Amino acid sequence: MPRFNIPAADAQGPLALGIDIGSGGTRAAVYDVSGREVGTRTHKESHAFTVADDGTSTIDADQVVQEIRTSLGAVLEGQLPGTVGAIGFDTFASSLIAVDKNGAAITPCITYADTRCHAQVDALGSRIDIDEIHERSGTRLHSSYTAPRLSWLRETHPDVFARTERFMALGEYVAFKLLGTPALGTASAAWSGMIDRRTGEYLPELLEAVGVDASMMGAALDPSDAIPLAGTPLAGEFPQLSGAVWLPVIGDGLAANLGIGALGAGTWGISTATSGAIRQVLTTEIPTLPSGLWAYRVDAQRTLVGSAMSDCGRVLDWARFQLGIPEDIAETDTASLFSAPPSAGTPLAIPFFSGERGTKWRGTSRAIFANVGASTTAEDMLRGAMEGVALSFLRIADQMREAGGEPERIVLSGGMTEAIPSWLHLLSDALGAPIDHVAVSRSTMRGSAVMALEQASPDTEVAEVPVRRRVEPVAAHTEYYRERLERFEKLADLA
Secondary structure, eight states: OOOOEEOGGGOOSSEEEEEEEOSSEEEEEEEOTTSOEEEEEEEEEEOOOEEOTTSOEEEOHHHHHHHHHHHHHHHTOSOOSSOEEEEEEEEOSSOBEEEOTTSOBSSOEEOTTOOTTHHHHHHHHTTSOHHHHHHHHSOOOOTTSHHHHHHHHHHHOHHHHHHOSEEEOHHHHHHHHHHSSOOEEHHHHHTTTOBOTTTOOBOHHHHHHHTOOGGGBOOEEOGGGOEEOTTSHHHHHOGGGTTOEEOOOEEHHHHHHHHTTOOSTTEEEEEESSSEEEEEEEOSOOSSOOTTOEEEEOSSSOEEEEEEESOSHHHHHHHHHHSOOOTTOOHHHHHHHHHSOOOTTSOEEEOOTTOOOTTTOOTTOOOEEESOOTTOOHHHHHHHHHHHHHHHHHHHHHHHHHHHOSOSEEEEEOHHHHHOGGGHHHHHHHHTSOEEEEOOSSHHHHHHHHHHHHHHOTTOOOOOOOEEEEEOOOHHHHHHHHHHHHHHHHHHTTO
16 A cells, blocks of 8 residues: 655655554554655554453553654654654543543553443443433443443442542543643544433533542644644654644544545545444534434534444454455455446345444344345355445445435555455445545554644645545445345334
């Protein structure tokens, strides 16, 4: 994939730093004012979550702080080709750390993948109006959000809960340790599932339900509430940053959209990695949020709207391992398989190997294959499985259109599509719209830098992400998938 970078000699300031905390590591890179990486000034510190059979998924927050220091030292070494104007920062969304009165973390960072609070999800659901909370917060009641985690911590670790002075998201804690200020971005606070999507304030009934005072939660700061680094411990450690501002942390979903060029209200951004998502930044009010979507407040003007599925690239992995599809299957073979016209004989697949997220949020759902006969081949099963992924996107897209209208453009990136780019034929046909497969690496980190450049150089437009290929839909195939979706939904209700 093209790196979409610029030689240091051609870089124009002000520069921005992008920092990305993902599930696999901490990354940092330098970007020029066009939003392109500068030379080879990028660095990664690998890490992994601590997991256990009881649903534990955590990481040491202080380890992440040190990884950021190491990464910044690597990318700032030597003579920079300009002045750093801003630092953009994203983390995996929905994290929680309990911090005591001395500012020390007294729990590990509990990640979005931690499911130990599943019982508290059910208990809270019996006490609050789930649909009303979804409409106001923009989120469903789910184990990945903060309210049930707070209930779990209070019920299972009362000693820790009693010692807690402040509950922080990971990005907020990082800012606290590096800057001395626990800066929580609105876009990250929204991922807690506890703030009002219209006002940015915490929902009183959720705070009451989990036994937490609003003073124990960080105030939501918009990107314009950037923090000057002059005089902070970070600037003392890295004088090159003394003239820069630090943007309050955002979630990786928003960063991913910005990084692939889904900047405006008319553009959908689609991610096709292990999981999948459609996201759109809207600047208009959503009077009633469709039940299958989430809506995360970004600032007073913008909201990130979308939905996700747990199984996207994971479906391809399942087919390779369980159906005996060779991992190095030639693109010419998959191109023939996926570009062929749809057939009524193809198995109808509900690809919920890890449960259903959007649109009906049924976590106990599992995969179903129908219309499988003695003559069905492994390739037929693969085609049906990937059609099922396309239909999963279509059902999300229908609610996206309900919330924000027809998209003017759809851009897509992700490792699964890199592996089998011909699959885009299925997706374009299902959505009934052209799709631009864009060429940008480390898109999430780039997105955090793009957000930073809004503050460092607000009048400069960032460079447009190059398009690797555009895929156009076939109208007759779109009609087929629309009919197929009706059968998909009926079968999904049984999953």
